[in-house]
Amino acid sequence: MAAVAAIFIVLTGHIMKINWFKYASPASFYPLAGKMIPWFAIPALILAVIGMVMGLFVLPPDFKQGESYRIIFIHVPAAWMSMVIYLAMAFWAIIGMIWNSRLSSMMATALAPTGAIFCFLALWTGALWGKPTWGTYWVWDARLTTQLILLFMYFGYMALHAAIEDPRRAARASGLLAIVGAFNVPIIYFSVQWWNTLHQGASVTPTKSEMAASMASVMLLMAIAAWLYAIAVTLKRVRCEILDRERHAAWVSELVDEAK
């Protein structure tokens, strides 16, 4: 998990590092982001299609769970992403605070909905999966409950952001919340280990994998697709955010004129 988080952060951070000083300003980042989106969106689509075909049709049914296990290919990547994205949000919020950079706080804001959607997806697929395996949609198991709590952390972030009219104050306040909340994510995650739990423990770890290699590789495929998708969508949303906040800036009016 931590490794996954690190990779994601470094990856998104790396993208931003290209000519940092030039592109740290919203005005020059806007077109750059526009150019970058297809580079993430298209591979995401391709990998997702491959992963889905493999996962749904090619791989054989599980000897214990039959067909229902196939939900794992969405469930697990979504669950990972939901945690990673919160940390990434906090990362951008910290950058935004330290260097007082508007773009970073916009990144944080733009990440939130994607994270929330992944989180919801993990809950939804998990609940659907719960019915055939545990015989119920919901149990108050630690992993499930903490995932729900994570969803509420996203909602809290978005609610705070929405409740503040002034965009600058909104970004600063919700950024602070993301940072405080980021301490909470690993605590919640590991606190599960102290709990007796119905849910499966981590079976994919950097050192050993219990899963069949074919299954693991499909899952990896799906996970990468999820990353690429998250990055593409976030860039898209940052662009909207930039336009909204900079609507009085000269370059935005020029852009609008060009479009006309």
Added chain:
Amino acid sequence: MIAIFRTMLSRELTLGLRRKADALMTLFFCVIVASMFPLAVGPEPALLKTMGPGIIWVAALLASLLSLERMFGADYVDGTLEQMVISQHPLPVIVFAKVLAHWLTTGLPLVLISPLLALQYGLEAQDGLILVATLLIGTPILSLLGAVGAALTLGLRGGGVLISLLVLPLFVPVLIFGAAAVDDAAAGLSIEGHFSLLGAMLVAALILTPWAVASALRISIE
């Protein structure tokens, strides 16, 4: 009188629901509160099933308590309450509009989400229905009684201690009958008694509290 009622109601609703997110907030709140208990008590489904109605009722109580202070507090501080008191319209009507809005924004969302919570706690469908019914009758009582406390505590004159002493104990019977109805239903006992008691309390509260609140406001505003 209908016009002022409508205006005040829409004012309160606008204030409560400035944004769509605001309406959802109470819903989320209830779900979070409900999720706290399993974390603390453990995931035992049978245990949680018996606790379910109690938990949902506590969430309701908490949601109304948390928002009580704002029911008149904000209007008191900015002087709009004064203007209501000296308007030519009957104060109880204005009060009633405010209380109704309070219920619509805190009690009703809770009633609406309670089936989901009932599901999460594994209640039987029928018990869930009864729970919803008790909440539907009970939460307005919470709003009405809470309004009396909120009005009396405004400037904190006549001994604020007294008020929480007054209001919370008044809540207790509502809470007990509400939660007990579901339990008894689950146990196959008759629940008419509970319902008629709750209903009687609601009627009494509807009739009496707007006047009580209005006089409390006149006193507090001095």
Added chain:
Amino acid sequence: MIAIFRTMLSRELTLGLRRKADALMTLFFCVIVASMFPLAVGPEPALLKTMGPGIIWVAALLASLLSLERMFGADYVDGTLEQMVISQHPLPVIVFAKVLAHWLTTGLPLVLISPLLALQYGLEAQDGLILVATLLIGTPILSLLGAVGAALTLGLRGGGVLISLLVLPLFVPVLIFGAAAVDDAAAGLSIEGHFSLLGAMLVAALILTPWAVASALRISIE
């Protein structure tokens, strides 16, 4: 720095004692919540005993939610918060005094009443003691984390419910370990781990949150 700390602490305590109703309200709420479940679940002693610690913990947690809005709200409205923010003294120190006062007026009374609640639930004397100990470590964390939420939501509409949405998720680990400690003790397991975790969380919160709250206040006061 000690002088300002002492002054602010005594200011808060004076104010807290002038508004006794608020402190009593949290206590009452806690007791009511804790007394509800035996009514809902029935008098089965063994059942109550296992539920007890969890319920008392949740009750304490929800009760401290009730008073969060007041922690900075009143100071914000009358401008005294502004004066604190632009005073030459370090804001985290002032914040710390306020949080400590909050704990002394809401958390501590809860800790003090918890043995009574433990008795109600038929906990063994030793388990009761452990419960009190976890509350003693845990409730200050609640006040500290709650302060962050209170500071972030100053002047916003959602008020109490919005604060809860922000801070309840943060409370989760405290709740899990607090309640688990008592359960494990009753089951004869070692509880050092839980206590050291709670202690670590307290230390971390003590060190970090005053700064977080101070920056949140600076943001909110704009």
Added chain:
Amino acid sequence: MLQVSGLFCERGDRQLLDGLSFSLEPGRLLHVRGANGAGKTSLLRIIAGLLLPTAGEVLWQGKPTKQQREIYHSELLYLGHLDGVKGDLSSIENLRIDNELLSANASEDDMLAVLDKIGLRGFEDVYSKQLSQGQHRRVGLCRLLMSRAKLWVLDEPFNALDVKAVALLVGLIEAHLERGGMALLTTHQDVPLSSERVSEITLGKA
């Protein structure tokens, strides 16, 4: 006609009003003077029915106001130290509510015209809490433009207003008196009201 007879008022061990009596005829303004803490606000609140006097009565058209609360309040407009403006509502939303509370029957266009006149054009849809102090107060003053009340009770209405707004307000008061209205006013500022319609009383030892 407003009459005040034998008003006593005691607050926190201090005797503020000591058998005060006066009456106010249509078309006249009473300027209540006095140092800070003399009891001006208390007097105005008693007259508005927001505070009970220790003894004495307020009469409206010869009848005690207590016995005809609704009628009296339909003829009264009170503006106190607090604006009575809701920060979380926009100016126009605030006006809509005042319109209903005052039963002023103003149309949407009337209200926009009122906001325009008071100098809030362009701020119709701004939340009032985002207005400056003076603009915030102006939203409250819109009531004077909407209401058809006969008796205006104004407690330091000039506070926080800029020169232009003060002039506007003075004009409004004079027009109100011209129409046969009555007004009670407190202010610590020197206000250029034409003195023929103005009487004064001073509370406390001046």
Added chain:
Amino acid sequence: MLQVSGLFCERGDRQLLDGLSFSLEPGRLLHVRGANGAGKTSLLRIIAGLLLPTAGEVLWQGKPTKQQREIYHSELLYLGHLDGVKGDLSSIENLRIDNELLSANASEDDMLAVLDKIGLRGFEDVYSKQLSQGQHRRVGLCRLLMSRAKLWVLDEPFNALDVKAVALLVGLIEAHLERGGMALLTTHQDVPLSSERVSEITLGKA
């Protein structure tokens, strides 16, 4: 010396300050003028460090205030639209806290003397929420008598004060300037400050 350089401030889509620069020497007062909503309060709050400007800097003794927050704040006294007086505390209790916040080191007797001077003798132990509006503001003004700050930032300090209190306050400000202090002031009232020490700027189109 206080310097303000290239301040921009945007609030709710409105450009309030547009590259404002000025400096204030010891012994001088700057009267910030402008209509309601011109941005006076915003400017004063930026200078006090309560509001972040969109761009630009405030310098104190040549260094950005952000880099020396504690030093700057120990030289600053800000009185805004809100009094900063706690209603549930008595006047003397409020003073004790201000004394500590301002590090004024006033003794109990000093504080009683201050209350006496500001005209609150006999109200020492009254809860501030039970004071009249003017008295309430006076409690806040006591800070001026206690603090030894070099820079006073006063946002409409004359609001709600009676004639005597206004005179007292004017005297205080003049004495402060005399001692080499600096002051920034907004007010819509005409105030008899001797003009040789006073400069003016006007915000918005006057």
